[in-house]
Amino acid sequence: MSTSASSIKLRHLLGIEGLSPETISALLDVSETYIEQNRQIDKKQSLLRGRTIINLFFENSTRTRTSFELAGKRLGGDVINMQTSASSVKKGETLLDTAMTLNAMHPDLLVVRHPDSGAVQLLSQKVNCAVINGGDGSHEHPTQALLDALTIRRRRGKLQGLLVAICGDILHSRVARSNIHLLNTMGARVRVIGPPTLMPAEIDRLGVEVFTDMRKGLTGVDIVMMLRLQTERMHGSYVPSIPEYFRFFGLDNEKLSFAKPDALIMHPGPMNRGVEIDSEVADDIGRSVIHEQVEMGVAVRMACLEVLMSQRRNEPSGSVAEGGGE
Numbered sequence: 001m002s003t004s005a006s007s008i009k010l011r012h013l014l015g016i017e018g019l020s021p022e023t024i025s026a027l028l029d030v031s032e033t034y035i036e037q038n039r040q041i042d043k044k045q046s047l048l049r050g051r052t053i054i055n056l057f058f059e060n061s062t063r064t065r066t067s068f069e070l071a072g073k074r075l076g077g078d079v080i081n082m083q084t085s086a087s088s089v090k091k092g093e094t095l096l097d098t099a100m101t102l103n104a105m106h107p108d109l110l111v112v113r114h115p116d117s118g119a120v121q122l123l124s125q126k127v128n129c130a131v132i133n134g135g136d137g138s139h140e141h142p143t144q145a146l147l148d149a150l151t152i153r154r155r156r157g158k159l160q161g162l163l164v165a166i167c168g169d170i171l172h173s174r175v176a177r178s179n180i181h182l183l184n185t186m187g188a189r190v191r192v193i194g195p196p197t198l199m200p201a202e203i204d205r206l207g208v209e210v211f212t213d214m215r216k217g218l219t220g221v222d223i224v225m226m227l228r229l230q231t232e233r234m235h236g237s238y239v240p241s242i243p244e245y246f247r248f249f250g251l252d253n254e255k256l257s258f259a260k261p262d263a264l265i266m267h268p269g270p271m272n273r274g275v276e277i278d279s280e281v282a283d284d285i286g287r288s289v290i291h292e293q294v295e296m297g298v299a300v301r302m303a304c305l306e307v308l309m310s311q312r313r314n315e316p317s318g319s320v321a322e323g324g325g326e
């Protein structure tokens with residue numbers, strides 16, 4: 001059965017937590033429809049003609065910002081990229097004043113990345129347009145989890161019943177949190193593996209199995225997701241040294257041999273080779289799907305833009321949005 005974007009009831013996309021399995025499946029189904037189109041010479045549609053999307057990024061990004069820009073343009077929308085380093089944020093303007101200023105220009109959708117957990121939800125309560133969370137602090141990165149799920153579902157034909165290991169800096173990772181919510185919701189089993197210093201105190205409450213030994217944690221898994229050490233969120237020292245971290249927690253072929261022989265290797269990027277992942281593993285064309293994740297990112301973001309914009313067709317202009325995801 002084909003899924004239409006307008007059947008998915010989402011006003012904003014602020015996180016994966018709270019989304020139903022049906023909504024997640026439907027978002028992945030809509031994403032599927034864009035994959036082939038993105039491989040054609042002519043990639044342009046007019047679905048979002050006349051719509052304005054603003055990318056408002058308070059943190060650096062390569063994949064998320066570029067793929068939202070491509071997604072918006074391929075759907076025929078007008079996309080503005082706000083460089084906060086070159087904006088009035090640098091003159092002391094607050095997040096909310098910046099958002100209200102942009103809101104007064106009548107955008108249809110804001111994609112926001114911010115270093116503080118919860119900042120994007122707060123902003124969504126103050127503007128009239130739809131808001132997508134492009135990553136807030138160590139809280140959530142919903143489109144990353146959706147593109148990871150799409151990559152897995154296409155390779156394995158399902159999510160339910162798969163055993164997935166998420167490895168490394170779990171404490172600071174919004175990618176880990178969004179993936180844990182999504183994979184649990186869709187019936188996969190999740191293990192987290194990392195040093196105790198990089199495990200959140202509340203990790204047991206997230207419905208995962210916790211390992212501090214890579215070989216034990218990787219035993220028999222279908223999917224290995226590696227995470228970068230988020231040094232920009234660290235105050236103080238969490239690992240003794242990079243060589244020691246790589247020795248115990250870096251993914252190399254020896255540690256990978258404990259996973260299933262056909263286990264997929266994933267990484268959200270940006271990668272730090274020789275820190276959390278060995279080049280031989282990252283570049284293994286038989287098992288690494290890291291570039292496929294990036295490709296799926298454009299399709300997922302096109303789907304999210306289509307879904308949120310289809311909701312706005314029925315809204316009176318100027319109505320103030322409520323917070324929340326679904």
Ligand code: CP
Nearest residue numbers: 061062063064268269
């Ligand atoms: N995975 C991810 O969010 O990458 P960027 O920081 O480059 O957007």
